[in-house]
Amino acid sequence: MLPLVPLYGAGLWVKGLLGVKARRLRGRVVSVGSLSAGGAGKTPVVMLVVEMLQAAGLGVDVLSRGYGRRGTGVERVDVAGSAERFGDEPLLMARRLGVPVWVGADRFAGGSAAEVGVETEGLVHVLDDGFQHRKLARDVDVVLLTRKDVGDGLLPAGDLREGLGALGRADVVVLREEEVAGLRGFVPAGKVVWVVRRELRFEGLVPARPFAFCGIARPDGFLGMLAGAGVVSAGVERLADHHRYGMRDVTRLIAAARAAGADGFCTTEKDAVKLTPAMRKRLEEVGPVSVAELRVSLVEGGVGDLVREKMGV
16 A cells, blocks of 8 residues: 555645635535544534534535435435435434535535525535535635544555645644643644534433444444443444445344343444334344434634634624
């Protein structure tokens, strides 16, 4: 993989040198993104930003690529639909937030569809995973920085899409509370810093000895938070990010849970949206299926001054 890294880096340099002609929507745009390809925890921060903008009295929608979806073109996410059609994270956000969520590789087309028949004065599009999507003009760039990003390599040797120097384009840099002491020095001068606290909330009864499973980019982070919340797992299965579940997976998980002496399951909210009612019912043959919801809250920073200064609303 290492010989390919200079080629990837050169591609980024040429892209930055030539620039990208960005198209602008009528509504304002706040992008939430990261330096890394996955696992930074963007989705909870997207939801936090949506909630803060709503609290400021603004109309909000979300524009997402819908990674891994089988649907095509631009679509508004139907909360009664499937993760297979819309993508796991867009479906999760639509169900949790109750705001319009649009999916499609062309985020400008998604935003244009979102603006049809809508008063765009006071409307904000929140661009999910948008830091590198420079074809769409934005008013504010919110960028997550994690401990793993520091010292990591560019794709494909590491997980970084861009190096730390790209933080110069950010307006807001988001740090985790438990990592802030070691990361604040990497934030360029003059940037707004948000510090977030992460916690798990559980939907449903948490079994005494659950079998934990997840298909996310950084499973050890989830498993560590489970342990931190006092959940003692009887066993663990790690699946690929955006894993699409089928009945074979369910059968395997049941067998593994029983072999480990588990009395139920624990999984992430992102995984849970991909389980059909029939899959949930099968898993419940072992015991309750508890869903861990990752929530973030601000312990430093706020949206007010930034909205007024950068967006003029």
